[in-house]
Each structure stands twice: as structure tokens, then as C-alpha cells.
Amino acid sequence: MRLAKDVHDPHGQILIRAGVVLGERQIRALRSWGVVEVGIVQDEDTADPAVRDPKAIDEIRRSIDIQFSLSNREHPMIQALHALCLNRALDRS
Numbered sequence: 001m002r003l004a005k006d007v008h009d010p011h012g013q014i015l016i017r018a019g020v021v022l023g024e025r026q027i028r029a030l031r032s033w034g035v036v037e038v039g040i041v042q043d044e045d046t047a048d049p050a051v052r053d054p055k056a057i058d059e060i061r062r063s064i065d066i067q068f069s070l071s072n073r074e075h076p077m078i079q080a081l082h083a084l085c086l087n088r089a090l091d092r093s
Contacts, residue, residue: 001080004039022080030077037076060089 007016007030015033016026022040030038064086071078 001083002041004041007035007038009033022084024084027077027081027084035077038080040076040080057090061086064089 001022003016003018003020003022006014006018009015015035016030020026022038064082067085068078068082071082073079073082
């Protein structure tokens, strides 16, 4: 996941530049700065080329969906966190 636009503080200073790949550290920093929404560009070339069992993928996806069941899944930050959690879970499988 990459930032689509620069993230600014209330005074106009750039906190994180567009194009930065968001990881857990960056998401924590954004939250600590009170940033609740950012534009995300999902790169198609970041997809994992490894072949996985579709049943295992569905099980992992359901598990992550349960963890986010009480969250506003339409919110961009929640979408970013969901994607990050899903990617980490898939990487660990």
C-alpha cells in the first residue's frame, strides 16, 4: 500500500510523502499524529506470485474479517489496516 498524496500536519508541514509504502510503523505514526484518513494506491505488482490453497486463503480472510467486524470497513484507514493485517497473515501462512 502506497500513499496517494502527501500527508500534512495542521500547519502544512509534510509528515509523510506520497509514494511511501505504509507499514505498521507508518500507520502507528499517522494515528499518533491524529491523522484519520489518507489516500491509498494499491500496487498491482506487490501481489504475491506464490500459489496458495484457496481454502486456506478464505479461512485467513474470514479470520481477519471477524477481527474487523465492528469497524467501519468503508473508512480508508480501516481499509489500509485490514489490508495490512491480511497481507501479514497470508505471508505467515
